[in-house]
Structure formats: structure tokens, C-alpha cells
Amino acid sequence: MSWTLDPFTSARSCMVHPPNTSAxxxxxELLGPPALAVAPPPSSAASASAAAxxxxxxxxxxxxxxxxxxxxxxxxxxxxxxxxxASFKFGRSRYTIDVGAGTQTNDATGxxxxxxxxxxxxxxxxxxxxxxxxEWRxxxxxxxxxxxxxxxxxxxxxxxxxVSFSFGRSRYTVDVAAGTQTNDATGxxxxxxxSKSAGGSxxxxxxxxxxxxxxxxxxxxxxxxYEHDLVFEVRDEHGATQGSDAEALVAxxxxxxxxxxxxxxxxxxxxxxxxxxxxxxxxxGHPFHKACLVAAMAVTPKCPLCTxxxxxxxxxxxxxxxxxxxxxxxxxxxxxxxxAGMVRLDYSLPSGKAADGTQFSGTSRTxxxxxxxxxxEVLCLLIRAFLNRQMFRVGTSITTGRSNQVxxxxxxxxxxxxxxxxxxxxxxxxxxxxxxxxxxxxxxFS
Numbered sequence: 001m002s003w004t005l006d007p008f009t010s011a012r013s014c015m016v017h018p019p020n021t022s023a024x025x026x027x028x029e030l031l032g033p034p035a036l037a038v039a040p041p042p043s044s045a046a047s048a049s050a051a052a053x054x055x056x057x058x059x060x061x062x063x064x065x066x067x068x069x070x071x072x073x074x075x076x077x078x079x080x081x082x083x084x085x086a087s088f089k090f091g092r093s094r095y096t097i098d099v100g101a102g103t104q105t106n107d108a109t110g111x112x113x114x115x116x117x118x119x120x121x122x123x124x125x126x127x128x129x130x131x132x133x134x135e136w137r138x139x140x141x142x143x144x145x146x147x148x149x150x151x152x153x154x155x156x157x158x159x160x161x162x163v164s165f166s167f168g169r170s171r172y173t174v175d176v177a178a179g180t181q182t183n184d185a186t187g188x189x190x191x192x193x194x195s196k197s198a199g200g201s202x203x204x205x206x207x208x209x210x211x212x213x214x215x216x217x218x219x220x221x222x223x224x225x226y227e228h229d230l231v232f233e234v235r236d237e238h239g240a241t242q243g244s245d246a247e248a249l250v251a252x253x254x255x256x257x258x259x260x261x262x263x264x265x266x267x268x269x270x271x272x273x274x275x276x277x278x279x280x281x282x283x284x285g286h287p288f289h290k291a292c293l294v295a296a297m298a299v300t301p302k303c304p305l306c307t308x309x310x311x312x313x314x315x316x317x318x319x320x321x322x323x324x325x326x327x328x329x330x331x332x333x334x335x336x337x338x339x340a341g342m343v344r345l346d347y348s349l350p351s352g353k354a355a356d357g358t359q360f361s362g363t364s365r366t367x368x369x370x371x372x373x374x375x376x377e378v379l380c381l382l383i384r385a386f387l388n389r390q391m392f393r394v395g396t397s398i399t400t401g402r403s404n405q406v407x408x409x410x411x412x413x414x415x416x417x418x419x420x421x422x423x424x425x426x427x428x429x430x431x432x433x434x435x436x437x438x439x440x441x442x443x444x445f446s
Contacts, residue, residue: 328341
């Protein structure tokens with residue numbers, strides 16, 4: 001039962017969502033959208049001005065409609081009234097939204113998603129009431145599909161067809177009549193059923209106050225942040241990008257020919273002269289043979305020349321869980337921050353077997369941060385690093401000298417509450433750890 005991160009959060013918020021409200025089924029895949037970016041929270045005056053407008057704007061991914069942040073929605077409303085477009089930066093990518101055309105376009109890749117305006121102040125998506133609810137079953141129980149996907153499943157059942165959708169790098173096919181959800185790449189099958197609850201919300205209705213609810217990590221005024229631990233989970237092994245995924249990524253990010261900005265005459269991967277199969281990245285301009293680039297992107301989704309990332313970088317971390325506990329001021333604190341609350345991060349990675357069959361020994365580690373704006377910014381980045389499988393790796397322990405151990409992967413954590421090299425106060429820690437995170441392409445908003 002894992003919390004998830006909001007894939008499109010504003011530059012001043014970091015939303016987390018409790019179990020059973022994730023936007024899409026994961027079927028054993030990497031939990032949590034990998035592209036979260038965060039920045040320090042606004043002042044209280046800015047927060048008041050960012051109240052949700054009566055008109056909301058939403059974008060459509062493969063699992064359903066998602067709301068833009070109130071700040072970005074206000075910009076979209078102004079742009080729509082003026083008949084112009086709005087641009088925003090997310091991580092290293094920039095997007096252009098044309099509300100009139102109903103599109104959100106990635107400026108580098110040209111990939112387009114739908115955008116819509118939703119009038120009224122209701123917080124529940126109009127799709128939540130459409131069709132019957134459907135659920136999929138993982139190892140911990142039945143989980144609801146998003147309202148949008150549930151509506152598609154209801155229509156497919158009526159038509160006698162199947163529904164396909166993508167989540168992360170995996171694609172699934174759901175056959176409601178057969179009661180199955182199949183991973184198209186691995187063939188792994190999970191059960192699917194119509195929800196036993198009445199109506200079409202399929203678990204997306206408002207939750208009782210005794211249940212955990214979504215909240216902004218930066219919202220220090222929300223006392224609910226202290227009532228429930230946040231557990232994030234990575235359950236299965238992820239290897240390199242599959243060939244078909246690498247081909248699709250290359251197709252989305254390149255154009256034919258060597259381009260006009262490059263003077264290269266040979267492919268830097270195979271060192272042969274360019275021929276009719278030459279292509280180049282639209283964003284960075286570097287050219288390669290198509291077959292060479294597909295093979296390289298299957299190993300890591302970066303430009304082989306300049307290392308610009310064209311997809312989420314997934315690391316070698318084995319499966320495990322991260323439990324985040326937030327303590328209010330006065331209950332717990334770290335050295336140097338007596339007036340702030342405390343953030344505790346408990347990592348647990350069990351022993352297991354690597355892809356090559358080698359047995360490795362697991363580990364448990366605990367880290368600490370102050371509950372300050374900069375500490376919370378680093379917290380959200382560390383959650384991303386964990387979900388992107390970058391926090392740990394299997395290697396040789398510097399402490400014991402033993403091999404095949406789960407060890408840190410180059411992102412330093414503060415593991416003691418007191419002083420010293422592994423604790424606070426440390427005036428340069430936040431800058432250092434953000435630089436380490438940036439080396440894994442885990443960046444805050446600019």
C-alpha cells in the first residue's frame with residue numbers, strides 16, 4: 001500500500017496521494033510518477049492569491065484527466081482570455097499550452113497531450129461519475145482504476161473489445177470479459193473485476209476524515225501531515241529500456257538527417273561515416289546512425305555525446321520501501337533547527353537475487369531532515385531518487401569490505417540527529433546533496 005506523487009505539481013507544491021487513489025494501476029511496476037519537480041513554498045500572501053479558481057484546467061495522460069496547479073491554471077485562464085499560449089518549464093523540459101486548441105506540447109519532442117477547461121468549483125473530475133467502477137488486484141488487494149480508465153473499460157466491455165494503456169515504460173492490455181490485465185512486454189497477468197461498490201467512483205469519492213488524504217508536503221498548516229506515515233515502494237526489478245521503448249523514444253525525440261547545427265561526419269558510436277540512416281536529436285542537435293542510437297538508448301536514455309536526458313533515468317537500486325514520517329515542532333528536531341519539525345526517512349531493502357542470479361544482502365538505513373522549506377524540497381527530491389531507483393545499488397561496502405551488499409549510490413544522507421559528518425548542522429549539505437541529485441537528472445524547478 002504505497003503513496004504516490006503528483007506527476008504535474010506546481011513550482012511551489014509537492015503533492016502526495018494516499019494508497020488507493022493512484023491515477024493508474026501499476027501491476028508491480030515502478031510506483032509513483034518519475035518526473036516530479038519541486039521548489040520552495042510561496043509566502044503566505046502568495047498562497048492566498050493561489051486559491052483554486054472557479055475554472056479549472058486539466059491535462060490528459062494515459063490514466064485519466066489530471067488538474068494543473070492553481071498557479072498554472074490562473075495563467076492559463078489569462079492566456080485563454082487574451083487568445084495567447086502559456087509556457088512552463090518542468091524539470092529540463094519546456095511545454096507550451098494552447099487552451100484554444102486544447103493541446104499541451106513538449107517543445108523539444110513535439111509530443112502532444114489534450115488539455116481542457118472544467119467550469120465550476122467541484123473537485124471531482126466529471127469522469128468520476130461515468131460508467132461502472134473497475135478494479136485490478138495486486139499482491140496487497142484490490143485497487144481501483146482511475147475514473148477515466150474505468151469509463152474506457154465500461155465502453156470496451158459493452159463493445160466486446162479490449163483496452164490498452166501505458167504506465168511508465170510499460171504497456172498493458174485489459175480484457176474486462178476475461179477479467180485480466182496483461183503486461184504486453186512480460187505477459188504477466190493480473191485479475192480485473194467490476195467494483196463491488198455502487199456508482200462509478202471506484203474508490204475516488206471523498207474519504208472519511210479518519211482515512212489519509214492527499215496533501216501538499218509544503219503546507220505546514222495542514223496537521224494531517226503528521227497523522228500518517230508516507231510509504232513509497234519499488235517492488236520489482238527494472239532492467240534497461242526495452243527495444244520497442246527505445247525505438248519509440250528515438251522516434252519522438254529525433255528528426256531525419258544530420259541536422260544543420262552539427263559538423264560531425266561520422267557516427268560517434270560506430271565511427272562509420274553517415275549515410276541515409278542518419279538522424280539527429282531535435283533538442284541538442286547531435287547526429288547518429290538510427291540503429292546505433294536505438295541500441296544506445298536501450299542502455300540509457302541520454303544523448304551519447306552531451307548526456308542530455310531524454311527520459312527518466314532509472315538506476316540499479318533493488319526493490320524496497322521508503323517510509324517518511326513527519327514530526328511537528330516540539331516533538332522532534334534535528335540539531336541546528338530547534339524551532340522546526342523533523343523528517344525521518346526509513347529505507348528498507350531486503351536481500352534478494354540480481355538479474356544474473358547473484359545473491360545480495362539487503363540493508364536498512366535511516367535519514368533525517370529538518371522540516372524547513374529547503375529540507376522539504378530535498379525530501380521531495382530524495383523521494384524521486386528512490387522511486388527512480390537511484391538511492392542505492394548493489395556493490396562493495398566501504399565499511400565492512402563485503403561485496404554484493406546494498407550500499408548508497410552516491411547521494412549522501414544525514415543519518416544521525418546530532419552533529420558530526422553524518423548529522424546537522426551542516427551549512428553546505430543542501431547545496432551538496434542537490435548537486436548529487438542533479439547528477440542523476442533529479443532537479444527542482446528552475
